[in-house]
Amino acid sequence: MHNDWVNFINQNVPGANAVLNEAEVGDHSISVTSDKIFDICKVLKEGEHEFNVLQVITGCDYPEENKIEVSYILASFIKNTEVIIKAALDRGGDLTVDSVCDIWKAANFLERETYDMLGVTFKNHPDHRRILCPEDWE
Secondary structure, three states, X not given: OHHHHHHHHHHHXXXXXXXXXXXXXXXXXXXXXXXXXXXXXXXXXXXXXXXXXXXXXXXXXXXXXOEEEEEEEEEEOOOOEEEEEEEEEEOOOOOEEEOOOOOOOOHHHHHHHHHHHHOOEEEOOOOOOOOOOOOOOO
16 A cells, blocks of 8 residues: 555655655655655645545654654545655754645644754744743753
8 A cells, every 4th residue: 555655646746756664563654855745745635545634743853864854644534544754854954844734733733842842843834833842942
C-alpha cells in the first residue's frame, strides 16, 4: 500500500520527491520535500486515498544528521488506513514549513506544540504563538 501512496504523491505533486522508508521494526513511512507538505497533505485528504484525519504532528531533532524531521500521522477512517509522512528541515537553516491548519483544524495545537518544542515555524498558521513554554524561552 505504501508504494501506491508514494506513486500517488509523486504523480499528483510535482517536486514532492516521495520516497518509501521501509522499517524492519515498526511502521513504514514516506519522506517528502518539506516545501511541498501542504500540497501533499491536501491531495492525500481530497484524493482517492481519503486521509480524512490528522492524528499527530510531531518533530524529532537529529543533531548528528543536522536535521529536524517533522512527522505527520494521517489516517483514513473511511478506508481503515494510516500513513506517516516525514519532512526533513536543515537544522542550521530555515526551520519553516507550511501550516496544514486549512486542511485539518486539528493541526492548530499540534503545530504550536512542535513550534514550541523544536522551533519549527508553520507559515500561514492562524495563531502562531507558544503553547507550552514562556514567550522568552529559547
